[in-house]
Amino acid sequence: MSEIVDILISASFWAAVIRIASPLILATMGELICERAGVLNLGIEGIMVIGAFTGWMAVYQGMPLWGGVAVAMAAGMLFGLLHSVLTVPFGLSQHVVGLGVTLLATASASFAYRLMLPQVTSPPKITPFQPLYIPGLSDLPWLGAALSQTALTWAAFAVAGLVAFTLYRTPLGLALRAVGENPAAVEAQGLSVTGLRMGAVIVGSGLMAVGGAFLTLSAFSSFFFEMVNGRGWICIALVVFGAWKPGKAVLGAILFAAFDALQIRLQQTALGAVLPYQLFLALPFLLSILALILMSRRAEVPAALMVPYNKGER
Amino acid sequence: MRLETIPNPSAARKVGLPALALLATLGVAMLLALIAGANPFAVLGQIARGALGSKLAILETLNRATPLIFTGLAVAVAFRAKLWNIGAEAQLYAGAIVAVVLGTGALGSPLVLPVSAGAAMLAGAALLLGPVLLKTRLGVDEVVTTLLLNFIMLLFVSYLLEGPMKDPMGMGWPKSPALIPEARLPRIVEGLRLHWGFALAIIAAVAVWVIQTRTTLGFEIRAVGQNPEAARFAGMPVNAVLVKTALLSGGLAALAGWSEVAGLKGHLSSDLSPGFGYTGIIVAMLALLHPLGVVVTAIFVAGIFVGSDAMSRAAGVPTYIADMLLATALLFMVLAILLTKMRVVRG
Structure with a gap:
């Protein structure tokens, strides 16, 4: 038991929690924007893969790290465009299209990887984002170590703040929330339901891809085929857990990351010697189902989530 | 733009648009071949030859189609009721585990094959029951729970293969012991590498077709899928229908894993399925959820995979071209099907 307490009060544990939470926060914000506008985006898993791959490949080809982030975002937005064209104006099944986009994006990353690196057995490394030194803050005894994070992590939290501000404090946010609740009323205001929804899916997909790029550009330094490993599906659960609210979703991501960081450390303890390591690895997925x-019973689902809107139909 | 229902779609529209979707996929294939620096026509030819060019190739394609027929049927049955079972991958492994548990000496001939097939179906059905009860009782979206269960199941299989189910003679490889000969599905024709799993898959497709067209359950599944509120209003036990659908769907997916172990591989390893559960979604959608169509599309999809493997060795285009083409075909096809019933008008 004291082992767990030792883990929980260590700065390195909390540094890991914030690090693990960062990609989840980015992708969860992306999914949250889509769902608040009324579109379930099951393309998230594949879009994270394409973001991880394109961001890493761009940097490997000589682009600066922020250039890699921009490339990942653009790639994500491209798949977001595909998703939104099929689900918004055409109103196709969001389940089927989302899974199709995930399959297509994942296969595209694998295909491009093999094409660009045909002979490679272990993927080449890039120099990832390094922890930022913040004068004053970084020198504090415990906090300095816990907040020793890369610029992309700080960006993830800034994005969450920006999403919350936009959704609740701007006319655009009001329109986005309304389009997920009552699209006909938005149309009556003279706004374009199609435009708002497509925009939300495209921007949201861009954020998902940046979440994927975090894995290759900040957390690790290479791209592996299985590296996203269900994180996209976990983010969908986090949106529900956060009751479609950005603040609660960020808290959910941190809570979730804390369990993930804890299970990695528990594997090194006496508990890890008794229990199979697969049980620890399954913990994030079990927790998501539990969440x-x-x-x-409590979640307030956007009323028009997964309901396509067709002008002239009532 | 908006969509408008076409009162009486012409036959040309109903056949032409899906055909156009397949042609467009072919166009994407040629484009990808060009990007990879290969001759597009040669690549298409090599895929076709690799899938159907010899007796060996055809048998390989049919073997690969077998689990896809089962997972395709599982998805088709569930999606018909708008039950989004994306967990065929996990249910497949549940069936495979049962094949090993009962097939390595626990039971002997002649009981072992029928009992283990039945038990495999029960295991797969049980695995889908949880998400469906969560859906009907608590309103938890089954897409996410079935997806998450896929990851949990793969970790469970990894645990089994490194622990209680590890083959002591496996030279350290994480695989199960081999099935006893009595627990193996025999080959359909002696000397040809095609096992009875393929025949069983076709029988299953016919059985599902009969259930869907000739039984009350089939009628109820369709009604629930089309409009659950109307079905409930008409006095149908909607939740009970969903549970029955889930049992059927999970059972069918489990047979995919069971027949791969009992028919093809003879043991369980964690690479048993290269995503057959997910590919089943494409198989089912391309077949427009028709059980007999699933047999055709499963063979088509298997042919693309087998043919791409052969083409990749010869032309150097990455074998992932197959996954890209199938995802493209899926998206084109759902759009084409919509446009057979609706047209785009301005305004």
Whole structure:
């Protein structure tokens, strides 16, 4: 038991929590924007893969790290465009299109990887984002170590703040929330439901891809085929857990990351010697299911989520 | 723009648009071949020859189609009721585990094959029951829970293969012991590498077709899928129908894993399925959720995979071209199907 307490009070544990939470926050914000506008985006898993791949490949080809982030975002927005064209004006099944986009994006990353690096057995490394030194803050005894994070992590939290501000404090945010609740009323205001929804899916997909790029550009320094490993699906659960609210979703991501960081450390303890390591690895997925069950009764689902809108139909 | 229902779509529209979707996919294939620096026509030819060019190639394609028929049927049955079972991958492994548990000496001939097939179906059905009860009782979206269960199941298989189910003679490889000969599905024709799993898959497709067209359950599944509120209003036990659908769907997906172990591989390893569960979604959608169509599209999809493997060795175009083409075909096809019923008008 004292082992767990030692872990929980160490600065390195909390540094890991914030690091693990960062890609989840970015992708969860992306999914949250889509869903608040009424579109479930199951392309998230594949869009994270394409973001991880394109961001890494751009940097490997000589672009600066922020250039890699921009390339990843653009690639994500491209797949977001594909998703939104099919689901918004054409109103196709968001389940089927989302899974199709995930399959297409994942396959595209694998295809491009093999094409560009045909002979490579272990993927080449890039120099990832380094922890930022913040004068004053970084010198503090415990906090300095816990907040020793890369610029992309700080950006993730800034994005979450920006999403919350936009959704609740701007006319655009009001329109986006309304389009996920009552699209006909938005149309009656003279706004374009199609435009708002497509925009939300495209921007949201861009954020998902940046979340994927975090893995290759900040967390690790290479691209592996299985590296996203269900994080996209976990983010969908986090949106539900956060009751479609940015602040709660960020808290959910941090809570979730804390469990993830804890399970990695518990594997090194006496507990890890007794229990199979697969049980620890399954913990994030089990927790996600548990979160969905706990929130099922309380969540306020956007009323028009997964309901396509066709002008002239009532 | 907006969409408008076409009162009486012409036959040309109904056939032409899906055909156009397949042609467009072919166009994407040629484009990808060009990007990879290969001759597009040669690549298409090599895929076709690799899939169907010899007796060996055809048998390989049919073997690869077998699990896809099962997972395709599982998805088709579930999607018909708008039950989004994306967990065929996990249910497949549930069936594979049962094949090993009962097939390595626990039961002997003649009981072992029928009992393990039945038990495999039960295991797959049980695995889908949880997400469906969460959906009907608590309103938890089954897409996410079934997806998450896929990851949990793969970790469970990894645990089994490194622990209790590890083959002591496996030279350290994480694989299960081999099935006893009595627990193996025999080959359909002696000397040809095609096992009875393929025949069973076709029988399953016919059985599902009969259920869907000739039974009350089939009628209820369609009604629930088309409009659950109307079905409930008409006095149908919607939740009970969903549970029955789930049992059928999970059972069918489990047979995919069961027949791969009992028919093809003879043991369980964690690379048993290269995503057959997910590919089943493409198979089912291309077949427009028709059970007999699933047999055709499963063979088509398997042919693309087998043919791409052969083409990749010869032309150097990455084998992932197959996954890209199938995802493209899926997206084109759902759009084409919509446009057979609706047209785009300005305004």
